[in-house]
Amino acid sequence: xxxxxxxxxxxxxxxxxxxxxxxxxxxxxxxxxxxxxxxxxxxxxxxxxxxxxxxxxxxxxxxxxxxxxxxxxxxxxxxxxxxxxxxxxxxxxxxxxxxxxxxxxxxxxxxxxxxxxxxxxxxxxxxxxxxxxxxxxxxxxxxxxxxxxxxxxxxxxxxxxxxxxxxxxxxxxxxxxxxxxxxxxxxxxxxxxxxxxxxxxxxxxxxxxxxxxxxxxxxxxxxxxxxxxxxxxxxxxxxxxxxxxxxxxxxxxxxxxxxxxxx
Amino acid sequence: xxxxxxxxxxxxxxxxxxxxxxxxxxxxxxxxxxxxxxxxxxxxxxxxxxxxxxxxxxxxxxxxxxxxxxxxxxxxxxxxxxxxxxxxxxxxxxxxxxxxxxxxxxxxxxxxxxxxxxxxxxxxxxxxxxxxxxxxxxxxxxxxxxxxxxxxxxxxxxxxxxxxxxxxxxxxxxxxxxxxxxxxxxxxxxxxxxxxxxxxxxxxxxxxxxxxxxxxxxxxx
Numbered sequence: 001x002x003x004x005x006x007x008x009x010x011x012x013x014x015x016x017x018x019x020x021x022x023x024x025x026x027x028x029x030x031x032x033x034x035x036x037x038x039x040x041x042x043x044x045x046x047x048x049x050x051x052x053x054x055x056x057x058x059x060x061x062x063x064x065x066x067x068x069x070x071x072x073x074x075x076x077x078x079x080x081x082x083x084x085x086x087x088x089x090x091x092x093x094x095x096x097x098x099x100x101x102x103x104x105x106x107x108x109x110x111x112x113x114x115x116x117x118x119x120x121x122x123x124x125x126x127x128x129x130x131x132x133x134x135x136x137x138x139x140x141x142x143x144x145x146x147x148x149x150x151x152x153x154x155x156x157x158x159x160x161x162x163x164x165x166x167x168x169x170x171x172x173x174x175x176x177x178x179x180x181x182x183x184x185x186x187x188x189x190x191x192x193x194x195x196x197x198x199x200x201x202x203x204x205x206x207x208x209x210x211x212x213x214x215x216x217x218x219x220x221x222x223x224x225x226x227x228x229x230x231x232x233x234x235x236x237x238x239x240x241x242x243x244x245x246x247x248x249x250x251x252x253x254x255x256x257x258x259x260x261x262x263x
Numbered sequence: 264x265x266x267x268x269x270x271x272x273x274x275x276x277x278x279x280x281x282x283x284x285x286x287x288x289x290x291x292x293x294x295x296x297x298x299x300x301x302x303x304x305x306x307x308x309x310x311x312x313x314x315x316x317x318x319x320x321x322x323x324x325x326x327x328x329x330x331x332x333x334x335x336x337x338x339x340x341x342x343x344x345x346x347x348x349x350x351x352x353x354x355x356x357x358x359x360x361x362x363x364x365x366x367x368x369x370x371x372x373x374x375x376x377x378x379x380x381x382x383x384x385x386x387x388x389x390x391x392x393x394x395x396x397x398x399x400x401x402x403x404x405x406x407x408x409x410x411x412x413x414x415x416x417x418x419x420x421x422x423x424x425x426x427x428x429x430x431x432x433x434x435x436x437x438x439x440x441x442x443x444x445x446x447x448x449x450x451x452x453x454x455x456x457x458x459x460x461x462x463x464x465x466x467x468x469x470x471x472x473x474x475x476x477x478x479x480x481x482x483x484x
Contacts, residue, residue, distance in 0.1 A: 052388075162390070
């Protein structure tokens with residue numbers, strides 16, 4: 001088996017006294033789509049934020065493509081970290097629940113800013129890339145519009161294009177459809193689905209179980225800062241082996257009243 | 264018209280114009296210095312390093328809480344005495360007012376930067392932008408539109424505070440007004456001319472900032 005693209009190794013994340021991630025270990029292979037589910041407060045979003053290096057970790061390591069992306073601040077004697085290659089911060093692309101586009105910039109400037117400033121890409125090249133990405137997410141006619149003029153679904157697709165412009169090796173999606181009106185969810189999921197089909201490695205935190213079932217190669221169930229179960233979507237949804245997983249899924253189905261079960 | 268009270272005062276028009284020019288220069292230099300230093304102070308105030316934060320805090324509170332008139336006098340009389348370094352009247356007034364207004368601008372910038380949603384920092388971070396680029400392209404442009412009104416108001420205050428330079432004999436607008444009043448025995452008329460001149464100097468700032476604000480908010484929509 002080849003080396004996994006992402007290795008999360010014994011990661012501990014604490015906010016003062018509260019432990020949010022408790023020795024979490026996880027590997028993701030290149031091209032794999034992994035969906036992370038779990039109740040709120042289970043640590044799934046924190047896991048993504050640690051991968052994106054928005055949060056320091058106290059213990060453990062995160063490797064991306066064999067390079068160190070994060071190491072525990074309380075670990076001592078990890079002499080390997082000093083000399084090991086450091087992952088580039090833009091190896092990881094992240095899409096947020098609240099889009100977080102830059103409101104003072106047009107859509108195309110949102111996309112070209114980082115390639116130009118971080119990768120040193122000339123303006124024309126960055127714009128060609130941006131137009132191509134906008135076409136892929138179906139927003140080619142919105143290039144010169146400010147984000148506030150876009151619907152939530154359009155903003156989120158623009159945010160996906162912005163993240164892709166850095167050619168990340170992995171894309172993180174943190175509840176990206178949770179802030180959207182129901183009728184706009186589909187267009188964002190469709191964009192993510194086509195991204196998965198193109199072989200992008202993806203870690204997706206979502207409550208969209210139909211998406212998880214269809215698109216995920218594997219589903220991880222998290223609870224109270226630990227990974228409870230990891231398995232294929234068919235298995236985890238139809239025959240979860242852990243009682244906690246089953247209880248969570250049942251609660252979820254109850255709340256949805258069965259109406260969206262088969263979407 | 265030369266017989267009327269204003270006519271007498273207005274015969275000093277060339278002197279008034281020189282005063283206007285000097286007031287303008289004083290205001291321009293000190294506002295520019297204040298904006299630049301104020302931005303640096305605001306960033307230092309937000310720094311993760313105490314060694315930067317604490318002296319910045321002390322600086323801001325010191326200059327905010329002592330009278331600008333005293334600050335001008337300190338620089339004008341104090342510097343040559345203590346260090347044998349003479350800035351001259353214009354220099355001492357411009358530097359003192361610049362250092363003073365920087366403390367106010369710093370607090371305004373700090374509030375403006377804090378007003379930008381912290382998710383904007385996170386978005387910039389995951390895209391790999393460094394701190395300077397994040398400030399320059401993401402945070403400051405958004406902070407700027409938040410701070411335009413208070414920056415404009417403070418700049419207008421400062422232009423009027425340049426009148427304090429008259430205390431050390433700098434022949435700016437108010438000083439000219441005082442001299443004319445003494446020579447003509449027409450203090451009310453002389454000072455009214457001074458007031459009109461200040462209005463002419465400061466109103467374009469008020470107008471310009473309001474226009475800029477409208478333009479920026481139109482861009483956003």
